[in-house]
Amino acid sequence: MKPNKAQKIWMYEHMLVSRYFEESIEKIYMEGKSPAFNMANGPIPGEMHLSNGQEPCAVGVCAHLTAEDVVTSTHRPHHVAIAKGVDLDRMTAEIFGKKTGLSGGRGGHMHIFDAAVNFSCSGIIAEGMGPAAGAALSRQLQGKTGVAVAFLGDGAVNQGAFHEVMNLAAVWKLPVVFVVEDNGWGISVSKSDSTAVEHNDTRAAAYGMPGYRVINNDPVAVFEVAGNAIARARAGEGPSLIEIETYRLAGHFMGDAEGYRPDGEKDALHSKDPIPAMKRLLVAECGWGDSEELEITTKAHFRVDQAIQFARDSAYPEPEEALDKVFV
Amino acid sequence: MKPNKAQKIWMYEHMLVSRYFEESIEKIYMEGKSPAFNMANGPIPGEMHLSNGQEPCAVGVCAHLTAEDVVTSTHRPHHVAIAKGVDLDRMTAEIFGKKTGLSGGRGGHMHIFDAAVNFSCSGIIAEGMGPAAGAALSRQLQGKTGVAVAFLGDGAVNQGAFHEVMNLAAVWKLPVVFVVEDNGWGISVSKSDSTAVEHNDTRAAAYGMPGYRVINNDPVAVFEVAGNAIARARAGEGPSLIEIETYRLAGHFMGDAEGYRPDGEKDALHSKDPIPAMKRLLVAECGWGDSEELEITTKAHFRVDQAIQFARDSAYPEPEEALDKVFV
Amino acid sequence: MSDVAQKERKLTIARAMAEAVSQEMRTDERVFVMGEDVGPLGGVFGNTRGLFDEFGASRVRDTPISETAFIGAAVGAAADGMRPVVELMFVDFFGVCMDAIYNLAAKNSYFSGGHVPVPMVLMTSTGGGYSDAGQHSQCLHGTFAHLPGMKVVAPSNAYDAKGLMIAAIRDQNPVVFMFHKALQGMGWLGTEKGAINHVPEEAYTVEIGKAKVVREGKDVTVVGITSGVHHGLKAADILAEKGVSAEVLDLRSLVPLDRESILRSVAKTGRLIVVDEDYHSYGMSGEIIATVAEQGVKLHCAPQRVAYPDIPIPFSRPMEQWALPNAEKIVNSYELMTR
Amino acid sequence: MSDVAQKERKLTIARAMAEAVSQEMRTDERVFVMGEDVGPLGGVFGNTRGLFDEFGASRVRDTPISETAFIGAAVGAAADGMRPVVELMFVDFFGVCMDAIYNLAAKNSYFSGGHVPVPMVLMTSTGGGYSDAGQHSQCLHGTFAHLPGMKVVAPSNAYDAKGLMIAAIRDQNPVVFMFHKALQGMGWLGTEKGAINHVPEEAYTVEIGKAKVVREGKDVTVVGITSGVHHGLKAADILAEKGVSAEVLDLRSLVPLDRESILRSVAKTGRLIVVDEDYHSYGMSGEIIATVAEQGVKLHCAPQRVAYPDIPIPFSRPMEQWALPNAEKIVNSYELMTR
Numbered sequence A, B: 001m002k003p004n005k006a007q008k009i010w011m012y013e014h015m016l017v018s019r020y021f022e023e024s025i026e027k028i029y030m031e032g033k034s035p036a037f038n039m040a041n042g043p044i045p046g047e048m049h050l051s052n053g054q055e056p057c058a059v060g061v062c063a064h065l066t067a068e069d070v071v072t073s074t075h076r077p078h079h080v081a082i083a084k085g086v087d088l089d090r091m092t093a094e095i096f097g098k099k100t101g102l103s104g105g106r107g108g109h110m111h112i113f114d115a116a117v118n119f120s121c122s123g124i125i126a127e128g129m130g131p132a133a134g135a136a137l138s139r140q141l142q143g144k145t146g147v148a149v150a151f152l153g154d155g156a157v158n159q160g161a162f163h164e165v166m167n168l169a170a171v172w173k174l175p176v177v178f179v180v181e182d183n184g185w186g187i188s189v190s191k192s193d194s195t196a197v198e199h200n201d202t203r204a205a206a207y208g209m210p211g212y213r214v215i216n217n218d219p220v221a222v223f224e225v226a227g228n229a230i231a232r233a234r235a236g237e238g239p240s241l242i243e244i245e246t247y248r249l250a251g252h253f254m255g256d257a258e259g260y261r262p263d264g265e266k267d268a269l270h271s272k273d274p275i276p277a278m279k280r281l282l283v284a285e286c287g288w289g290d291s292e293e294l295e296i297t298t299k300a301h302f303r304v305d306q307a308i309q310f311a312r313d314s315a316y317p318e319p320e321e322a323l324d325k326v327f328v
Numbered sequence C, D: 001m002s003d004v005a006q007k008e009r010k011l012t013i014a015r016a017m018a019e020a021v022s023q024e025m026r027t028d029e030r031v032f033v034m035g036e037d038v039g040p041l042g043g044v045f046g047n048t049r050g051l052f053d054e055f056g057a058s059r060v061r062d063t064p065i066s067e068t069a070f071i072g073a074a075v076g077a078a079a080d081g082m083r084p085v086v087e088l089m090f091v092d093f094f095g096v097c098m099d100a101i102y103n104l105a106a107k108n109s110y111f112s113g114g115h116v117p118v119p120m121v122l123m124t125s126t127g128g129g130y131s132d133a134g135q136h137s138q139c140l141h142g143t144f145a146h147l148p149g150m151k152v153v154a155p156s157n158a159y160d161a162k163g164l165m166i167a168a169i170r171d172q173n174p175v176v177f178m179f180h181k182a183l184q185g186m187g188w189l190g191t192e193k194g195a196i197n198h199v200p201e202e203a204y205t206v207e208i209g210k211a212k213v214v215r216e217g218k219d220v221t222v223v224g225i226t227s228g229v230h231h232g233l234k235a236a237d238i239l240a241e242k243g244v245s246a247e248v249l250d251l252r253s254l255v256p257l258d259r260e261s262i263l264r265s266v267a268k269t270g271r272l273i274v275v276d277e278d279y280h281s282y283g284m285s286g287e288i289i290a291t292v293a294e295q296g297v298k299l300h301c302a303p304q305r306v307a308y309p310d311i312p313i314p315f316s317r318p319m320e321q322w323a324l325p326n327a328e329k330i331v332n333s334y335e336l337m338t339r
């Protein structure tokens, strides 16, 4: 299925929101961390994994999902969370560790939970696979609508959980789709140094599951392939695997010197930045002009700035709140 | 490569030894366990997983191995241990929990270790995969000869360790061969109810590894396929996966009522018992006669009876020895 | 009397567990069971017997040997409104799936600020004594109890097993339900008569986090769980013959831990012996003794523990039986502390 | 003096660990390194920096994100005569690979009757304090120490780090080497000055299983490991100003545990405070207190612990900092026990 104009614009808009969000987080993250870079300092402490460049994976898939559908994401979750419709104010407040955050500051950037849109993520590689399959099982058992999508990285495919869950989902014909964001790296280790096959879509055959690969980090191609896989899941025909060639434009996390990158890789990736590419497509196919661009950009910036203001204005939790919510 | 006469006889002989060993263990295991079957009682307490019917996997592979080659086996290890040349007296004593056992009675039937022939096994599903790959890595790093073979069951293929080790072995081109003993069952759960593909040889492609399937529990066919895979590993060309269709003629463990078996399965399997089949082959192809049969059977029984006598005659360890060998 | 006798309804822990799950499945559509061989076989240890026949293959699901997958799936199903009861066949296998248990099931409530609770039960068998060696005989309740976010219960008898299981299924939080193989009442694992007791037909709960004085006494408090409780009761009989009155406390739950009941009993008796089949160091026995020590409870003599030594569990019977806690060791411990 | 100053060779724990491994690799062909990002990157926490350049890709191996595979492989390589040093990037990830650690590496010596030793080192980072949240900030040394068959060491300073690492590599048994991120001396994780100390150039060992009195005192014994030692030292300074003389004991090793040194110190001071960044219950703090209690050491007051509460580690700074042990809590604990 091809995206119509509205869907293309929806994708572009969410790509813009996500990118501007990450750029803003990047700046704020550095507050209080210079001259001496110490992760513990600043308004956003701890690790920070930015998704710049990987927006196509998020929007191309989530364009087909509603709030009732379930998504599990990774340690690099912002773009997916935004495309899934997570409450941006409360997500930002969570990243700042504020009381108004989705989890009251208990989780932070690697632990974004928004029950209202069935989104969650985690910091352990491939850990979202099981819960996605389980949510899909829940819908199957209850005869309820809704599918589950598990996002994971190319490095995560080599984790045992991937194999176990792929097999289980296939044996039980669960309404779930597995989406591999292939940015070619697992921190400093390249996909080719860690993966025995060139591309992971070939691994779907090991589970009698359809496997697809999308190249060139193309949101429209992702939309088409994901649309079919998700429709298949909704129709009760079982799970699919999609590997998307995408670009990690930033470091693995903030503070990464990226010395492991081959010369020129960074520039080459930036020259293929999916956001200008998507804009060119809108201009070519959807009569996109400066006024539309200005309007959508302004709107995107406004939403993000508003969320960041909300986070900054929010209070920190009381220290003792650390003791709550261990059990409910 | 085809087995010559001597190799066929070697395989048959070790099949006989293994089978008679299991039949003897089966009898002895029941001593002290009737009328009330209590695992804790008798000369051989605890769980007992017999290998009756799976002898072809052991002899067809181990016919190509020497003492320096490394083998890791499973919770169902006797046939493989015998084919690998494990000290039968001390292995039997270990199964009886005697001081003269390979591990002084600390391990028992699921933990047979014979360093002299580089054999080990364990009670956790797919746990032998990593150590086999590691031994292969050790040989690769040291430029030493010798390959490693990991045996596992069809049920174990769905354990995460399988996936991780297959990938690692392929990426590092390790001299290791993975042998799946496909008896169609994981305790009471059938392969078809737990595995998303019909046969696991297809899963080798997920690691860019050659995958083979041997049907009909045929020792000669196993010999041929394993010979090629092991030669490939010795030549430094990397790992392979072999799935062997085999038969579990006994229950999962002693005491298993086997109510989960479809009607007639047990009889059908016994009618395909690989031992009489192998004898017919020797008769047809190697001029095998009653005298040869009598001689080899007598020899096999003698060896096993001797080992069992050794185990029975051996003393139990002193209780306090339980404290030794935690650290060396 | 005979009237009471008729009312007696003695069950094994295995049957009590299965009855609890089936009763909850009848009244609560959200409850379902997953695990290896929990279906037609009824569980290797009998605790799901009959469920497959009554509820069918979709609510009583045999799984592949993929603990990480199906326990992770249980977390996702629980988050989506179901009430999974999953089985890890032997606790010894926790090493292949602990992430799904301690990082996922146990922490999602906290990570989500309480918005995504994980109401699931993880059943798992523990314990040795029948020569199943070092990968099939461990208790490991201390390992689970050390990690925050999951409740940990372990019954010593069928009555508690049913009540704790129903309480666990109805709990909004992940509950690890550890059943000791020697107490299951499966003939082939031997039978501890003391674990087979009266179980009411109707559904009832035993509150999670409350210990129980299973025998009153005034000279020494013996604290234990599962098998340790039965060793303690046998020791109390022997001590009684020697004129010593031992109180036996069944913790029943390690998380939450009923520290009050421990302190109350020890304050009364002035002596403490902790019995634990789990490994000696950095586990339950140390925690119980520390609980009493840090409160400054006045004792007549130093508290002692009868725990499993810090060694893998040996296969050979003489070595394993020697290493296990038992009534004699408890009696000796008492005599040493009062010498 | 200036002469001594020149001889001073201050290193961070990260550099001391890398130096120890490189020196052993030079003298022992069997030693090699495996883990995620241990190669060109030099380890996320700097403890393999320089090794790849000196020894190359075959002896310093980046792995896929497959902990079960490469730790299991380390066991097989060790059994085959090699001396692998493998890294589990964060101890929080133990849940995906604990079977290979506790059932395989830790038990093969026992299962083989001592015929197949497993001489390997598992390096893993621990600890929080920099807002890395609940899956990247745990200590968990109690979890490893509870399970038999592996030695567990954790240095508080660079001198011990080098000596313990060399001892671990030369040990015939599996050794879990836990290094605390806040003590690594990586600027981006903050810097604990007290962890950076003089490290002799030549190879040397620190005996595994021996605690060290890092500050002598007579009024109270503060027992800790890694970060806890530094909290204890800071508390001792504060207490000194109040005229209280605190002795600080750095355990350095949890398995084997140097119970003698603990008892000796507490017998002298008559007071005990255990500091632990690992979870409060069923862990190290309970074991240390029980060790003293069961020996009946006469104390002036009840022993206390300053440990991490039984909650997942929160991300938000005010909550995490409030939950962590620190010098003030130790001082308060002392003042409460002596009030």
Ligand SMILES: Cc1ncc(C[n+]2csc(CCOP(=O)(O)OP(=O)(O)O)c2C)c(N)n1
Pocket: A075, A076, A123, A124, A125, A152, A153, A154, A155, A156, A157, A159, A181, A183, A185, A186, A187, A248, A252, D036, D065, D089, D093, D096
């Ligand atoms: C089980 C586990 N092992 C290791 C890590 C440390 N780690 C965090 S992110 C990462 C790289 C992941 O690579 P990939 O899956 O490709 O995702 P990407 O970072 O490229 O988005 C690693 C190794 C972890 N979080 N969990």
Ligand SMILES: Cc1ncc(C[n+]2csc(CCOP(=O)(O)OP(=O)(O)O)c2C)c(N)n1
Pocket: B075, B076, B123, B124, B125, B152, B153, B154, B155, B156, B157, B183, B185, B186, B187, B248, B252, C036, C065, C089, C093, C096
């Ligand atoms: C990790 C793990 N999960 C479950 C078990 C329990 N278990 C022992 S044998 C077995 C079945 C194994 O089936 P398969 O691998 O086909 O070997 P087979 O018994 O058929 O020889 C199971 C589930 C185990 N030992 N380890």
Ligand SMILES: [Mg+2]
Pocket: A153, A154, A155, A181, A182, A183, A184, A185, A186, A187
């Ligand atoms: Mg990647």
Ligand SMILES: [Mg+2]
Pocket: B153, B154, B155, B181, B182, B183, B184, B185, B186, B187
């Ligand atoms: Mg099988």
